[in-house]
Amino acid sequence: MFRHLYRFVVLAHPASFRRRFGDEMLSIFDQSEGKLSRVGLLADGVMSLLRQWALRPDFLQEAAASTMAGEPRFYTFKKEKLQAATLVYGALLSALALNGVCWAMGYAWNHPTYIALRWPVIVPSLASSSTPSSAGAAKSAVTPALCTDQGRVILMFNAPILSNAPIARNTEPKKNVTGGSLESSVVPCPDIPHNRVQTGAPASAPRKTPQRN
Amino acid sequence: MKEEVSPFVPLSPATLHILLTLAGEEMHGYAIMQEVQRQSEGKYKLGPGTLYDNLQKLMDRGLVEELGRRAGGDDPRRRYYKLSSFGRGVLSAEIARLEDVVRVGKLRLQAKPRRA
Numbered sequence: 001m002f003r004h005l006y007r008f009v010v011l012a013h014p015a016s017f018r019r020r021f022g023d024e025m026l027s028i029f030d031q032s033e034g035k036l037s038r039v040g041l042l043a044d045g046v047m048s049l050l051r052q053w054a055l056r057p058d059f060l061q062e063a064a065a066s067t068m069a070g071e072p073r074f075y076t077f078k079k080e081k082l083q084a085a086t087l088v089y090g091a092l093l094s095a096l097a098l099n100g101v102c103w104a105m106g107y108a109w110n111h112p113t114y115i116a117l118r119w120p121v122i123v124p125s126l127a128s129s130s131t132p133s134s135a136g137a138a139k140s141a142v143t144p145a146l147c148t149d150q151g152r153v154i155l156m157f158n159a160p161i162l163s164n165a166p167i168a169r170n171t172e173p174k175k176n177v178t179g180g181s182l183e184s185s186v187v188p189c190p191d192i193p194h195n196r197v198q199t200g201a202p203a204s205a206p207r208k209t210p211q212r213n
Numbered sequence: 214m215k216e217e218v219s220p221f222v223p224l225s226p227a228t229l230h231i232l233l234t235l236a237g238e239e240m241h242g243y244a245i246m247q248e249v250q251r252q253s254e255g256k257y258k259l260g261p262g263t264l265y266d267n268l269q270k271l272m273d274r275g276l277v278e279e280l281g282r283r284a285g286g287d288d289p290r291r292r293y294y295k296l297s298s299f300g301r302g303v304l305s306a307e308i309a310r311l312e313d314v315v316r317v318g319k320l321r322l323q324a325k326p327r328r329a
Contacts, residue, residue: 017265017269020265020269021242021261021265021268021269023290024241024242024243024261024265024290024291024292025261025262025265026290027242027243027288027291028242028243028261029261031243031288040260041260041261044260044261044262044263045260045261045262047260047262047263048260048261048262048263048265048266049262051262051266052266056266056269
């Protein structure tokens, strides 16, 4: 198993280093005896791998100089070696960018945006309705829009009442995770224009294809 | 000659041990590792990664030359290396520098400390 790991480490080296010394490194590993010695060689290989990729980027210039049918494979912006300071700057910039994204997410979470959506309403026809008065109630009775500050992006649906049954609105105070009451945070949403769409579709019609105004 | 070798001295411990080992005879990598361990009486161990990283730098700078593989009963994957004449000059300059350090150090340690 150690040999497979060491071979993988050798293969992970830059191509120029691997072609030049890979066979010899495996040869030395094959001649080593004892588990401790092989663990030491494996650790040395890992350190060499990090050193070659981070501090010896000569392979970049070699790869840029190598050609395929007379054409360079790729170009590099800079010809000099990649400095360790460049990696540090890159790490700092990455950390700053990640910090900015996290800050933006936290800001959006603490500043909710209210979005009002209009729910399409399908009112049953008078002929199919058993109680004629319910259709009239559907036209007139509209649930008051409610909004809450418990959610962060709140979608407020506005729909008329289709029956005379009373609407159970927060009859029992719900307890949230922290033990606080949710009922106290539910407030009428101000200035939400409601919209009613009246169609001739029966009440039993599926709502898969809602009509929008 | 002194102007040419001055950028290379002082040498790092690994480079010094490798050049000292190759000053005697041409060797392959595994033999260099064993010889370095023997020279330092086991106090300095050189891994393959460190060895070949230094060998690559020394060959790029012309201090060490690669002789290639040898046919025979030896492991065919082994390559042999030898010290170039320029590398021998760099090693001589480094040893001369170390001799000066040793001489000055002995003088300072033998001198009696002055009383204030």
